[in-house]
Amino acid sequence: METYGKILLMAMPVFLVLVLFEKWYGWRKGNDTVQTMDMISSLTSGITNVTKDVLGLSIAIISYQWLVNKVALVHIESIVWVYIIAFIALDFMGYWAHRLNHVYNIFWNNHLVHHSSEEFNLACALRQSISEIVKLFVIFLLPAALLGIPAKVIAIVAPIQLFAQFWYHTRHIGKMGWLEKVIVTPSHHRVHHAINKEYLDKNFAQIFIVWDKWFGTYQEELANVPPVYGITRPVRTWNPVKINFQHIWLLVQDAWRARYWKDKLRIWFMPTGWRPADVAEKYPVFKIEDPYHFEKYNPPASAWLKAWSWFQLSAILFFISYFFASIAAINQLNNAAIYLYGLFIFLSVYALTELMDRNPMAVFWELLKNSFGIYLFISQGDWFGIGRQWPFTTYIILVYLGVSTFITGWLAFKNKQEDRLRVQLAV
Incomplete structure (x- = not known):
């Protein structure tokens, strides 16, 4: 480890x-x-x-x-x-x-x-x-x-x-x-x-x-067939946690909804993309039929949103770098310390990518992440021992946890206003 x-x-x-x-x-x-x-x-x-x-x-x-x-x-x-x-x-x-x-x-x-x-x-x-x-x-x-x-x-x-x-x-x-x-x-x-x-x-x-x-699975890249990238059932999100479990969740739903027990069991081991006929008819899922004519996922992103996304990514990289550099010391704090740290990283990624998706729930996830971070800080009196190496870093982290929620909330509100204006202009 x-x-x-x-x-x-x-x-x-x-x-x-x-x-x-x-x-x-x-x-x-x-x-x-x-x-x-x-x-x-x-x-x-x-x-x-x-x-x-x-x-x-x-x-x-x-x-x-x-x-x-x-x-x-x-x-x-x-x-x-x-x-x-x-x-x-x-x-x-x-x-x-x-x-x-x-x-x-x-x-x-x-x-x-x-x-x-x-x-x-x-x-x-x-x-x-x-x-x-x-x-x-x-x-x-x-x-x-x-x-x-x-x-x-x-x-x-x-x-x-x-x-x-x-x-x-x-x-x-x-x-x-x-x-x-x-x-x-x-x-x-x-x-x-x-x-x-x-x-x-x-x-x-x-x-x-x-x-x-x-x-027998080789195919040369053809000069007259430019590759189009992605998957045929597009994920339509920037959130990697959601992406990781989209397909399995669809399989669970399809198995539950299938009329016949045979389909409930065999769906797991059928070729990728297979769905029971009755379920596919009643609960259709969008699939790209023509790879040359579909709209890529690219929700609007203001300069402010992009800048904040870069800042949040930098913050996550800082937290994970300290985690990897100090994992032995963190593990000595208590048996659950590294898992609590890992949960904070996952919440950070989830909150950021929900905001990138323009999901209003991003504010909830950001608040949850920062509240959890403050709890970790208070329960240890420090951020996993970082204060012993760089004393002023503890204050920077506390300020970050406090301010981050407000900026995310402001951006989410701004996104909502932009989306409302976009709908009005479309009408």
Whole structure:
């Protein structure tokens, strides 16, 4: 937990700088592919995901170490070749886990958030799931387990393999010659994120594109078919917490409403998007039929709202940076301290993105977040020990918690006035 937090503390600034550089580069070239509110939504999604991971809020039904203990035929020492084999094994597992996430209703919820952006840029690479509580796909590491590759090797290689998937989420790099035959490139991954019928459910590989070519899921990016990004049942929100549970909530509702028990049970394991006929007729859900003619989600955002969203994002990044840097010390305060801190981060993201969605309830969530923050402060006499390192920071945090609610309330009121005026002008 502490080690992973330290890794993330070093990785986060790198990702943020690259995301901002892509926006600057696109602006400079007259091809800005990074929409501000979409980017903030992506960044907050990444924040919720890494917070969940650091808190250890997931369960592996089968651990890799258990698999090694039960099936290993040989045991290879930790030499260079072991790390290479582990990297390939992880990529093989990643291909099949990724493919299953796209194929079955119940697993799509774990992956939908990554495809939820209607843009394609480095920021959307950070949209990762918080809804994957139970990890099922360790079984695909069976080849590595048979070779007895140590669990510590997998633990080292896994973050490297994950971070190596970041760079190809961009529209600014074209086709890359002979590399297209070996590794996943931006061109390959643009296909994967597209909702054009030519591109749906193609190119599942994470590092080596050969898996798609071997298992029949490869599709080249076509010059006459520009990719259109997103998902066919658009999420229509910037809130990453809502996005993470939209699909599973629809499945629960459909299972409840279905007339036949057969449909109530099989809906979970049917192909992604399948709904019982009686439910689909009575409770239709909007689906994009023509990817070239639909309105992207982009609610109005004033300069004030954008500026405040940037400020709130910066505040969240400050809080999470301190969390990752001090997780061992925070954990020593009491058994629940890190989870209380994690809850504050989630409330912060929820309140901010509700305001970005122009939802009047954003005021409630902001008030709840700040009240909870003040409670944490009073109950500890400090903000998780930060006063011992930087005494004046405690006063800054208290002022922030006090002022934030009023500014959010003012912006929510301003949003409501703008929306009312917009309706009047439309009439």
